[in-house]
Amino acid sequence: xxxxxxxxxxxxxxxxxxxxxxxxxxxxxxxxxxxxxxxxxxxxxxxxxxxxxxxxxxxxxxxxxxxxxxxxxxxxxxxxxxxxxxxxxxxxxxxxxxxxxxxxxxxxxxxxxxxxxxxxxxxxxxxxxxxxxxxxxxxxxxxxxxxxxxxxxxxxxxxxxxxxxxxxxxxxxxxxxxxxxxxxxxxxxxxxxxxxxxxxxxxxxxxxxxxxxxxxxxxxxxxxxxxxxxxxxxxxxxxxxxxxxxxxxxxxxxxxxxxxx
Amino acid sequence: xxxxxxxxxxxxxxxxxxxxxxxxxxxxxxxxxxxxxxxxxxxxxxxxxxxxxxxxxxxxxxxxxxxxxxxxxxxxxxxxxxxxxxxxxxxxxxxxxxxxxxxxxxxxxxxxxxxxxxxxxxxxxxxxxxxxxxxxxxxxxxxxxxxxxxxxxxxxxxxxxxxxxxxxxxxxxxxxxxxxxxxxxxxxxxxxxxxxxxxxxxxxxxxxxxxxxxxxxxxxxxxxxxxxxxxxxxxxxxxxxxxxxxxxxxxxxxxxxxxxxxxxxx
Numbered sequence: 001x002x003x004x005x006x007x008x009x010x011x012x013x014x015x016x017x018x019x020x021x022x023x024x025x026x027x028x029x030x031x032x033x034x035x036x037x038x039x040x041x042x043x044x045x046x047x048x049x050x051x052x053x054x055x056x057x058x059x060x061x062x063x064x065x066x067x068x069x070x071x072x073x074x075x076x077x078x079x080x081x082x083x084x085x086x087x088x089x090x091x092x093x094x095x096x097x098x099x100x101x102x103x104x105x106x107x108x109x110x111x112x113x114x115x116x117x118x119x120x121x122x123x124x125x126x127x128x129x130x131x132x133x134x135x136x137x138x139x140x141x142x143x144x145x146x147x148x149x150x151x152x153x154x155x156x157x158x159x160x161x162x163x164x165x166x167x168x169x170x171x172x173x174x175x176x177x178x179x180x181x182x183x184x185x186x187x188x189x190x191x192x193x194x195x196x197x198x199x200x201x202x203x204x205x206x207x208x209x210x211x212x213x214x215x216x217x218x219x220x221x222x223x224x225x226x227x228x229x230x231x232x233x234x235x236x237x238x239x240x241x242x243x244x245x246x247x248x249x250x251x252x253x254x255x256x257x258x259x260x261x
Numbered sequence: 262x263x264x265x266x267x268x269x270x271x272x273x274x275x276x277x278x279x280x281x282x283x284x285x286x287x288x289x290x291x292x293x294x295x296x297x298x299x300x301x302x303x304x305x306x307x308x309x310x311x312x313x314x315x316x317x318x319x320x321x322x323x324x325x326x327x328x329x330x331x332x333x334x335x336x337x338x339x340x341x342x343x344x345x346x347x348x349x350x351x352x353x354x355x356x357x358x359x360x361x362x363x364x365x366x367x368x369x370x371x372x373x374x375x376x377x378x379x380x381x382x383x384x385x386x387x388x389x390x391x392x393x394x395x396x397x398x399x400x401x402x403x404x405x406x407x408x409x410x411x412x413x414x415x416x417x418x419x420x421x422x423x424x425x426x427x428x429x430x431x432x433x434x435x436x437x438x439x440x441x442x443x444x445x446x447x448x449x450x451x452x453x454x455x456x457x458x459x460x461x462x463x464x465x466x467x468x469x470x471x472x473x474x475x476x477x478x479x480x481x482x483x484x485x486x487x488x489x490x491x492x493x494x495x496x497x498x499x500x501x502x503x504x505x506x507x508x509x510x511x512x513x514x515x516x517x518x519x520x521x522x523x524x525x526x527x
Contacts (some may be wrong), residue, residue: 244462
């Protein structure tokens with residue numbers, strides 16, 4: 001079944017895809033519901049909206065903008081397929097603009113972000129339908145091949161794999177799982193859309209705060225010696241547990257007397 | 262064609278200006294043509310540390326706005342032929358120049374000098390953006406404190422985001438005794454955390470305070486441990502392979518006696 005509103009992450013950040021055929025009011029309600037469900041972790045994000053072939057009517061664009069603003073999010077740009085763009089463009093007084101300089105992959109730094117208030121409309125020509133279907137899967141994974149530093153925020157609706165460290169002050173937020181081939185000292189939020197089966201694994205797992213779906217835990221106060229081995233965090237019986245990572249860990253055999261031994 | 266190095270840290274008070282003054286003086290001492298640029302507009306210090314305060318006529322903002330020629334604004338050092346200071350304006354603020362103007366300025370300075378050292382203000386706002394605009398290399402200064410390391414990490418992230426890839430680290434104000442007792446982060450901790458190349462380590466040194474107050478950079482003082490560290494750093498900037506300083510205190514009476522008697526002291 002097609003969803004009315006879908007979230008997709010790519011190198012430009014977060015894109016919200018609206019079903020082009022459904023009634024706008026239904027789509028808007030669904031969007032508000034989804035934003036509500038996401039809680040405040042999307043706060044401050046700049047989003048793109050993909051309209052597909054939809055023609056926006058006067059007032060609808062500002063309704064979308066308002067929905068995002070109520071969550072402190074910013075509508076960064078509007079993308080539309082061949083037939084849609086003209087409609088939107090006319091709403092914005094004929095200002096079809098070209099994409100701005102692409103930000104660095106997957107990193108929401110916020111620092112160099114332009115504070116331009118105009119919302120550019122980008123028209124794509126790809127066989128739009130197929131192109132977007134491919135990108136949607138929640139099972140998608142992004143690979144970050146560097147150290148994620150303080151102040152940097154990685155948001156991705158699928159899985160996130162980091163080849164490097166995640167330092168204190170950095171945030172990794174994933175719709176799926178988070179795996180760090182290095183030391184994790186920042187903030188992790190796995191299963192950000194509510195998936196309680198999501199896990200966080202790292203060679204050294206020392207996060208300042210760890211969230212899985214709606215559960216929040218933090219590092220114990222004071223000095224504690226972390227175990228010198230790879231660990232994995234997941235939700236079990238309503239609490240977040242951290243245990244030794246065991247190769248071959250299978251989430252479906254959970255609760256059958258394994259885990260730590 | 263010279264090279265532009267920006268000295269930055271994020272946090273204030275970790276020794277950016279002292280580091281700029283000492284590396285610059287040392288490079289000039291070794292015969293290179295060096296310009297020190299004070300990018301801390303509104304809170305200039307580099308001129309005081311260099312002891313050139315009362316020679317300033319024009320400043321960086323005057324040059325950027327075309328009120329004077331670049332050569333007129335450069336203050337020649339009284340000790341070394343090839344050492345110049347481009348002072349910051351004290352009566353303006355960071356918004357008085359733009360990153361583009363700074364980039365042009367650095368390009369211009371590079372033509373006639375071997376090294377251009379830019380002393381960056383604390384923070385990550387426009388002053389920082391101005392300072393890094395024209396840089397080819399960055400030197401990040403940190404002290405072995407958690408807050409300072411955290412800020413350095415942030416700065417490194419911002420430098421990388423602005424395509425500045427040649428970044429090296431100076432760890433300043435290390436107290437070997439505290440490190441030994443486990444009360445201070447040691448060099449390995451900091452390196453492991455920041456994961457960038459180490460350019461040098463500088464021990465805490467009271468002589469630095471005296472030298473900054475007098476306007477005589479510590480590299481000119483052969484008794485200063487910090488001065489020695491900065492001399493090593495300058496050599497590494499030139500590409501020499503200098504071993505890192507042994508920060509242990511000079512051996513005590515007993516170990517000297519043991520050595521005289523032929524014991525191994527390790």
